[in-house]
Amino acid sequence: MNYVKMLLAGLFVWVCVSAAFYLSVLFDIINHSFNINLLIVLVIMFLSSTNLASFYYKNDPKKHGLLLGLGMSITAVLLDVSITVPFVEIPKGSSYSHFFASPVIWILVAFNTATVYGYWKLKIKPKK
8 A cells, every 4th residue: 555646646636626626717607607617627536536546556456446535535635624725715704614514525525536436446456
């Protein structure tokens, strides 16, 4: 089990998702439609999660996909706790409780975990 690669994968997923949310502010059509914004974020998350799972499993196919997905998601949530909320959300007038009460955060966590697990189930587990 390679914790450093798992943490780096979680960091990269967090960067991709955060960048997608922040860049959507630049485009008026996306900025005014939360559903389009969320769909774009989900596509970016799917692509980054599958690529990172592929990267992780290149040399370490032993880790269960659910554990890897949870590890990546927990890393991203911890980065939200330490960076996103205090430096982005609180200055906008939000709070930790408001940010983490949003079902969107937990949908993204579940989607990331399910994507990595699905990759493992389809690509890695059959090879054993």
